[in-house]
Amino acid sequence: MQVEPFDWPLGIRLWPNERRRVRRLREGYDYSPIENSSDSFRFTAVSGAAKVPGVFRSFADCLPEESFLILEFYQEEHEAAPDEQPLPAVYYSPYLPTNEILETLEPYLPRLIHDGFVGFGLANNRAGMELFYSEEKVLTFFTGNHLRVTDMLARHGLHHRSDLLYPTDLGHDHLSLLCHPQGTLPQPFSALSETELDYVHFCGEVTQLLDMYPVEESLSFFLSKKEQDLIEARLQENPDLAEFAEEDFGTLLLDWDDFVSECSTAFEGDLWDYRQGLKLRDMIEYVLEGIPATLSGKVREIIASSDEKFQQNLTDRRKRLDPPGPGPAQDDRFWYRGMVRNQGAYLRRDLIRQGWFKPAT
Known part of the structure; x- marks a missing residue:
């Protein structure tokens, strides 16, 4: 034929x-x-x-x-x-x-x-x-x-x-x-x-x-509807995060990567903007602590490169930007230990006002 x-x-x-x-x-x-x-x-x-x-x-x-x-x-x-x-x-x-x-x-x-x-x-x-x-x-x-x-x-x-x-x-x-x-x-x-x-x-x-x-091509990933449903249910457990529950969790992962990339060049926002970026990682960690281990491992693998890049960019890691808060392993959250090297004028100004550059005690 x-x-x-x-x-x-x-x-x-x-x-x-x-x-x-x-x-x-x-x-x-x-x-x-x-x-x-x-x-x-x-x-x-x-x-x-x-x-x-x-x-x-x-x-x-x-x-x-x-x-x-x-x-x-x-x-x-x-x-x-x-x-x-x-x-x-x-x-x-x-x-x-x-x-x-x-x-x-x-x-x-x-x-x-x-x-x-x-x-x-x-x-x-x-x-x-x-x-x-x-x-x-x-x-x-x-x-x-x-x-x-x-x-x-x-x-x-x-x-x-x-x-x-x-x-x-x-x-x-x-x-x-x-x-x-x-x-x-x-x-x-x-x-x-x-x-x-x-x-x-x-x-x-x-x-x-x-x-x-x-x-970035390296951040290509796929989360199924079932996995997104599990993430939504976890976010719904926290009244402060429930408003984000129905949104695409993948967008949050991309936002964290964008924040890390901006910090790698020069972060042009002020201290409030910087803290908002850290809160992205707080939200991701909250999800990771309350979803099945298989899915948690998958998400950690997705953000591993971003996390590593951010840690490599931190200096003065003996100091914390904010004092540890309540909750499990709060003190171990690396994103609050130290400060990014490439600080824009507004961030550096606010850090000086807060006393960040005083010797650690």
Whole structure:
């Protein structure tokens, strides 16, 4: 039986020897449980380029009213060493109405799909759902409702295959839309200027339109809906923290990492702002002390790099910023021992007023 040619996106070009081989890429998906999660699954799907917009919109229909966009692209030319792999920049949008994200992306969607140096996705961490279409042009889903995803994929003609091949299994090159000779691109690309076809330009426009912010790739993580529910229940136990219970806990982890990064360069806020940053870590610790050990270990692993970076930035660790308060292990909380090296003018002013720089007794 003759196999129909695969609908490759313009950003992937097979090596000539791969075109002569018998094995061919076919549409379909495979799935497996997510490591360290008892109730969530990872789906990986291979789809022709023409089906991706429909899959993306169908997944968006499964999300709550709000979600956030993920965008991954290479921001500038990178002279990499022979043994060094250049890394793309990763951007997240704030939580926005899902329909607003779709409307904003509509004129950009063909370029995001076809350019070989761009990946994008949509997620709602509180619902435990994420879709990402990578620069390798593979669809990856994270979900706690595998039946919903299998049904959605089947409606788009994508069925389970245990022998699924991926683009990474075949030798290929990545091409930007600008790599194609002028006049050879099909619609809608042929009507666009070189500037509009430049992924640095159009990805930059998307980040501005949706007020996106950079995220460290090392802080990529997934918390299932069940795990988020356990965290919510823990926060509800504390009247002072209950207002944060229904929010995305992943955002709190990102906020702590952002605070650590700001302290690593130069913290420009005052002492009150600095203490607010420490309270982020207080809230995380409160959650860690009251959730199952498996989940606690998972969250500690997520924040381990941020915690280590913050500890390395602390000086005068014999002194505490605030006296120990009530509660278990309060005195052992490293984030209150010492002060960050790179103090901005306002923080240093307030520390002088408080007497921080007096010799420790």
